[in-house]
Amino acid sequence: MKGQWEVVIGLEIHTQLATVSKIFSGAATAYGAAPNTQACLVDLGYPGTLPVLNREVVRMAAMFGLAVNATIAPRSVFARKNYFYPDLPKGYQISQYELPIVAGGELFIAGDDGAQKRIGITRAHLEEDAGKSIHEGFDRQSGIDLNRAGTPLLEIVSEPDLRSAREAVAYMRKIHSIVRYLGISDGNMQEGSFRCDANVSVRPRGQEKLGTRAELKNLNSFRFVERAINFEIERQIDVLEDGGEVVQETRLYDADRDETRSMRSKEEANDYRYFPDPDLLPVEIDAAWVEELRSALPELPDAKRERFVAQYELKPDDAEILTASRALADYYEAAVSAGSGAPQAVGNWVIGDLTGALNRDGLDIAESKVAAEQLAGLVDRIADNTISGKIAKEVFDAMWAGEGSADEIIAARGLKQITDTSAIEAIVDKVIAANPGQVAEYQAGKDKLIGFFVGQVMKETQGKANPGVVNQMLKAKLAG
Amino acid sequence: MSLDNEQVQHIALLARLRLADDELGETVEKLSRIVDFVDQLAAAPTDDVVPMAHPLNAVQRLRPDAVTEPDDRDHLQQNAAAVSDGLYLVPKVIE
Incomplete structure (x- = not known):
């Protein structure tokens, strides 16, 4: 034992x-x-x-x-x-x-x-x-x-x-x-x-x-x-x-x-x-x-972690990851201060996609192909609903490939989210009309099919519709 | 005698010295005499004396962190018994 x-x-x-x-x-x-x-x-x-x-x-x-x-x-x-x-x-x-x-x-x-x-x-x-x-x-x-x-x-x-x-x-x-x-x-x-x-x-x-x-x-x-x-x-x-x-x-x-x-x-x-x-x-x-020497000591990992939790309201586990190295913590803070204030969202991107890309390419944070200011720009465009989280991943990959800032990539690739509800409505109607079988099943109680409809609409719009808006609109129309 | 045969054989092994049997007795005696001589110091009362590492009580001088020794390999390796591709060669070290 x-x-x-x-x-x-x-x-x-x-x-x-x-x-x-x-x-x-x-x-x-x-x-x-x-x-x-x-x-x-x-x-x-x-x-x-x-x-x-x-x-x-x-x-x-x-x-x-x-x-x-x-x-x-x-x-x-x-x-x-x-x-x-x-x-x-x-x-x-x-x-x-x-x-x-x-x-x-x-x-x-x-x-x-x-x-x-x-x-x-x-x-x-x-x-x-x-x-x-x-x-x-x-x-x-x-x-x-x-x-x-x-x-x-x-x-x-x-x-x-x-x-x-x-x-x-x-x-x-x-x-x-x-x-x-x-x-x-x-x-x-x-x-x-x-x-x-x-x-x-x-x-x-x-x-x-x-x-x-x-x-x-x-x-x-x-x-x-x-x-x-x-x-x-x-x-x-x-x-x-x-x-x-x-x-x-x-x-x-x-x-x-x-x-x-x-x-x-x-x-x-x-x-x-x-x-x-x-x-x-x-x-x-x-x-x-x-x-x-004591007066020259930098802020150390434990103190920085506690400050990140207090100042940025980060989850403690995320703060731990972000403060593991001074360079990563500095990158994070630069991104937060360059953006318009979504510290947890910036943290998620640094820990998720950015770290993933660094590991994949065997790079150190100092060698990141996406600068802190670029990442901040991306997070801001998600926050103001210019792009969805899904499209943001495409923009991130393009930034990593050196195509410029989030705004430049969104403009160049036409990724701006469709906010015009009449345009979305037309596509929603089209999808409903094209799938009568699924409509019947949904109306008979198969709620899960809502995902299918959202998917179809997103496909039609190449991901540029706001999924929340699409969801709401579909539910209203299918109920009626 | 402050040292015995076994201790001296052990020290000899650590120092990589081979002592022939007929050398051992004399070595034990001579080394013991040195140890006994130094042991006299233990008799001096030193309870109130601060240990001193230098007669003028100097402390370690420190040098700035700078590279001051350029590469001199080719010159230095003229002293080596055998070299290859910049490495010093020694009899195979078996671990």
Whole structure:
């Protein structure tokens, strides 16, 4: 029985910070450069080089800390995490251990019971990324690209407060949204700028002691996080119910097979022998800088969502979607202010047809082919009954195809709704005359046939009649 | 002796050093002497002393976020044992 088990999940999220240069060197961080063209002496671990900390990295980490109501350490320390791997030329990763830059934060998600749920953030610390190893295409050799070595990462560690894969994804989405609002990371998961490890364990409901956990690696999409955690929960429950014990280990998620697999190799690997890096002095952030950063914080997703509900009277679920990214929220607000005030209708179009078109064409909101002002113009023409909602979809597609504003398209294609009731009446009469059989059936009590008649009239008018008017007129005439 | 054979073998493995059997005893003794020497520091009363990371109490200097290191790959890779298409080649890493 699944119900007798409680799931406990904590996430470690690695966010690549959006700097132009590396955390400890002046090499570039641009994605997709030719191998090793962005790896300087410091990144390559040459003897005699020294790390010099990037100020922007410190600022970004502190901004994150403030956004999640955490403490910004007035003094934090870098430490060496020692292990051998070819994509780590120095033999150690510079990270933070005992004194991270951010400690003790929180955020709120919609919990499984629907109520707001607080998720604790244990810490967030700065570290450098490693390079990339390429194993395919070489005979008994691996190729090493160190462009990524030294890229700044903020590792955000949650408390084990998450109780399902769904909650884990909601938390991850919230962090994703916050780092993008702050402009401290592009959050691009395909490029590895935002990735996650999950610590998953189960315990009998009511037991205080945590079960043995497995650490899942390689989770680089929201969907994979959900699937990998769900697979792992089932696996651990099966093991326990068969009388076995969960082994503490690292498991790799294989998306192709939708399963997690043990990474047997490294029994000793967790002995990292951290010690303070003698090449780097403690980082001090004074209160004045913290206050300067606090005053520069943008409106964050939760606050924006609440404002959208209050100001635009949006449904809370819609406000949540519209504020998931700052760019989408800005687009929405631009469209509302450009139009003559139908915030929910604008919201419906942004969430529906616009998002659909963006997804279909694989575009970001910033690349939308329909500008906010264009969308506002379209919503206004529906509101003033110039066009019906159905015709509006045709106009939207034409705008997407670059045919101009809603007004231009309506004029060019002759889509203006027929408001002349005598014109509609003539067509209604024609449809009634042409379908005597259906008329008889309707009059005998088959009310549903009204839809057939409306459809016929709309067809005759190429959708340009107002469906409400047509409906009313048909009912009156057929009754008589 | 503050360290035992097993601890030193473990450290050697982590450091990727191979210790021959006849080297072990001497290594354990020498490393133990270093640890014992440093352990004397623990005897000093430091309860009221604020930890110091630098003799002049300096703190970390920060540099502006700017690209100052141009691509120097061809030059740097002259030091490499083997390269291919811009990649450094190493013996196959088996996971």
